[in-house]
Amino acid sequence: xxxxxxxxxxxxxxxxxxxxxxxxxxxxxxxxxxxxxxxxxxxxxxxxxxxxxxxxxxxxxxxxxxxxxxxxxxxxxxxxxxxxxxxxxxxxxxxxxxxxxxxxxxxxxxxxxxxxxxxxxxxxxxxxxxxx
Numbered sequence: 001x002x003x004x005x006x007x008x009x010x011x012x013x014x015x016x017x018x019x020x021x022x023x024x025x026x027x028x029x030x031x032x033x034x035x036x037x038x039x040x041x042x043x044x045x046x047x048x049x050x051x052x053x054x055x056x057x058x059x060x061x062x063x064x065x066x067x068x069x070x071x072x073x074x075x076x077x078x079x080x081x082x083x084x085x086x087x088x089x090x091x092x093x094x095x096x097x098x099x100x101x102x103x104x105x106x107x108x109x110x111x112x113x114x115x116x117x118x119x120x121x122x123x124x125x126x127x128x129x130x131x132x
Contacts, residue, residue, distance in 0.1 A: 027113055034110035041106035048099030055092035059085055
């Protein structure tokens with residue numbers, strides 16, 4: 001390949017084409033990697049939210065059982081049911097907080113790729129002004 005100071009216009013256009021296509025391919029790979037990571041966080045978050053909903057459901061079911069047992073005046077039974085209810089709600093709260101954190105970490109757009117493309121466009125614009 002010829003030195004850029006002595007390269008012909010056709011060689012420079014060929015180099016520009018090669019560099020541009022390589023740059024686009026690299027940016028597409030980066031975007032795919034970022035979207036894959038976002039999908040992982042979103043999936044984890046949704047799974048944890050589902051788990052939180054399941055534990056909350058069992059918490060409500062146990063609370064209903066506790067109320068029934070309390071009404072039947074079986075003290076050892078309803079006391080145990082209240083303890084289980086409290087534990088299930090604590091687990092549901094922890095899972096909901098963890099799920100919220102995972103969903104917040106899922107970014108809807110590949111920010112690194114967008115930043116890189118902006119820098120690339122800026123560099124192309126500034127190098128075009130320098131050559132004029």
